[in-house]
Amino acid sequence: MEFxxxxxxxxDSTLNEARRYAFKGxxxxxxxxxxxxxxxxxxxxxTWHSDDANNLYFSLILEPQYDYNKxxxxxxxxxxxxxxxxxxxxxxxxxxxxxxxxxxxGKKICGILxxxxxxxxxxxxQIPGVGxxxxxxxFPEEIKNTATSLFVETGVEYxxxxxxxxxxxxxxxxxxxxxxxxxxxxxxxxxxxxxxxKEKGVRVxxxxxxxxxxxxxxxxxxxxxxxxxxxxxxxVSSGEVSVRGIYGYV
Ligand code: BTN
Numbered sequence: 001m002e003f004x005x006x007x008x009x010x011x012d013s014t015l016n017e018a019r020r021y022a023f024k025g026x027x028x029x030x031x032x033x034x035x036x037x038x039x040x041x042x043x044x045x046x047t048w049h050s051d052d053a054n055n056l057y058f059s060l061i062l063e064p065q066y067d068y069n070k071x072x073x074x075x076x077x078x079x080x081x082x083x084x085x086x087x088x089x090x091x092x093x094x095x096x097x098x099x100x101x102x103x104x105x106g107k108k109i110c111g112i113l114x115x116x117x118x119x120x121x122x123x124x125x126q127i128p129g130v131g132x133x134x135x136x137x138x139f140p141e142e143i144k145n146t147a148t149s150l151f152v153e154t155g156v157e158y159x160x161x162x163x164x165x166x167x168x169x170x171x172x173x174x175x176x177x178x179x180x181x182x183x184x185x186x187x188x189x190x191x192x193x194x195x196x197x198k199e200k201g202v203r204v205x206x207x208x209x210x211x212x213x214x215x216x217x218x219x220x221x222x223x224x225x226x227x228x229x230x231x232x233x234x235x236v237s238s239g240e241v242s243v244r245g246i247y248g249y250v
Contacts, residue, residue, distance in 0.1 A: 017059070018127045080191055089166055
């Protein structure tokens, strides 16, 4: 895929800006990056604090040519690409909290929110938005205990362009592999090696029926496999529910 990076000083949200570009005809592979966002958003309607220009905020335009109902799997691929890139550049043994947070020492370094839009004649666009705490030194009160940054963990100020380039380089071959069969079978083993929840107690925050169990891994569509107390394996689809550690965030 050919990547074209559009770098802007300030936008409402790179997800919105990327959508506007997509609707105006921008091609798959267009990346919208901003130094700050005035209305950065996270999963479950939360705010993604984006006033600090020492962090990386970007969104990538994809045009799924396959059944877009399967597009949620791409979020796990983006998480894998970000995690690989962070590990390569910083040497930190970061992990993925299912489905797509990047964590270190139980604290969050990166969040990913993927949105699906329909353009002309229902042409679907899928836009993963990535926020990485790169050189953030202070955190708002409500996330102080659960968030960290690459700088806080290493004392190094990393080059954000280099991080973005490395993520895109990691993403490209993984996405190509995914497009061959539209399954995550090829990713399962590597993903589970860096899965922070693996063999840990998790609480599945299903609004209908919350439950607890031990996370065993993922299946071929990226659903978390949770072993419950009565020996049953429950499959938890990404996008529908969140999971928390029983003793903390991870
Ligand atoms: C999460 O809740 O963990 C997901 C956070 C996603 C934040 C990124 S920053 C770039 C893009 N633009 C947004 O408004 N959100 C995403």
